[in-house]
Amino acid sequence: MKPIQFFLLAFALLALVKVVQKYRARAIQTMQFLAWVLICLGATFVAVFPDTTNFFAAMLGIWRGADLLLYASLVIISYLIFRIHLTLDRVQQEITEIVRVLALDQLEAGGSAAVGTRGGKET
Amino acid sequence: MSAQAERPGSHIAVVIPAYNEERTIAGVIRGLKAIGYSRILVVDDGSKDRTSELAREAGALVIRHVVNRGLGGALGTGLKAALLFTPEIILTFDADGQHDPDEIAHIIEPIEKGEADVVIGSRLSDPKGMPWSRRVANQVADLVTLLLFGLWVSDTQSGLRAFSRSAAARIRIMTSGMETSSEIIAEIGRNKLRLKEVPIKAIYTEYSLSKGQSFKLGLYTLTKLILAKIRRSKQ
Numbered sequence A: 001m002k003p004i005q006f007f008l009l010a011f012a013l014l015a016l017v018k019v020v021q022k023y024r025a026r027a028i029q030t031m032q033f034l035a036w037v038l039i040c041l042g043a044t045f046v047a048v049f050p051d052t053t054n055f056f057a058a059m060l061g062i063w064r065g066a067d068l069l070l071y072a073s074l075v076i077i078s079y080l081i082f083r084i085h086l087t088l089d090r091v092q093q094e095i096t097e098i099v100r101v102l103a104l105d106q107l108e109a110g111g112s113a114a115v116g117t118r119g120g121k122e123t
Numbered sequence B: 001m002s003a004q005a006e007r008p009g010s011h012i013a014v015v016i017p018a019y020n021e022e023r024t025i026a027g028v029i030r031g032l033k034a035i036g037y038s039r040i041l042v043v044d045d046g047s048k049d050r051t052s053e054l055a056r057e058a059g060a061l062v063i064r065h066v067v068n069r070g071l072g073g074a075l076g077t078g079l080k081a082a083l084l085f086t087p088e089i090i091l092t093f094d095a096d097g098q099h100d101p102d103e104i105a106h107i108i109e110p111i112e113k114g115e116a117d118v119v120i121g122s123r124l125s126d127p128k129g130m131p132w133s134r135r136v137a138n139q140v141a142d143l144v145t146l147l148l149f150g151l152w153v154s155d156t157q158s159g160l161r162a163f164s165r166s167a168a169a170r171i172r173i174m175t176s177g178m179e180t181s182s183e184i185i186a187e188i189g190r191n192k193l194r195l196k197e198v199p200i201k202a203i204y205t206e207y208s209l210s211k212g213q214s215f216k217l218g219l220y221t222l223t224k225l226i227l228a229k230i231r232r233s234k235q
Helices: A003-024 A030-048 A052-059 A065-108 A111-115 B025-034 B051-057 B071-083 B101-112 B132-149 B165-170 B180-190 B206-210 B215-234
Strands: B012-018 B040-044 B061-064 B089-092 B118-122 B161-164 B195-199
Touching (some): A065 B071, B012 B051, B040 B071, B051 B061, B071 B089, B089 B101, B132 B180, B180 B215
Parallel strands (some): B118 B195
16 A cells, blocks of 8 residues: 555545544534545545546546546535635625624614604704 | 705715724715705724714714624615615715715705616716726726626716615615625616716825725625625525
């Protein structure tokens, strides 16, 4: 086994242990757990039998399995970053909503006197 | 004589979003009050200076964001708060002193005559005094707005706007930053509101220029606009 295989295997197994721990602590849902387990097992398999990736690479017209993994990683990482952007955007919007409610509460607290009675003309 | 005729500004609520504007805010409020606009609502967007205090002293109603949310956050809060006072017209006005209060009369006229639901004061009809870099940036913003939301407006980024009460109630602001200016245009299109542009002069000072968008912020705004477009199309 080459050193890189050893590192990949250790990393995949460590990730698997973490995923199981998270699931036991109910920090992730069953579907997420299964998805991560599949990813970890896939990484373990590739670490032990790296040549199998050549088969899939050849199917897509890429010479080396390692290249296929690299391309696939880039696509997946880009997608994840996009998802994080969307989530962040939603969280930002939610923070704005909270801040807005707090600000509008100041009007309820009696600030309306400064610009006249509500719904009526100037005081 | 009606109360409205005695006090020309009493049926109008002026919303001023402000972030760290202690140098100009009091002067802007006094300028508005001097010509009869007394219903002034300042949304202090989490300023770290004396913006709130000075605005209150100058006679405005001030509500404050506990943390800074950006132009859109403050505008959204301002429109919502102003609607509580049921004014006929809600006007948005920049805090940096770049607008001439005397031009408000032209801005609100199409709404008062029932010819428009929303009026935007366009600085690009007569862009004298606007630095060329700013002019290009504004035109890029207009083009992006057209591509994303399908509506051509000559000055999408203008801070001087007027809304009829019903138009303000229908406009839904979901973004928080500078991209809100374009989102408002999208909302005008979505709600099929009648839009009119009225030429205004912008007073550019070193101070007001330092407050505008930089190129980097422009790119960030563009990203946020694309995300807003994606989110809107999902709904």
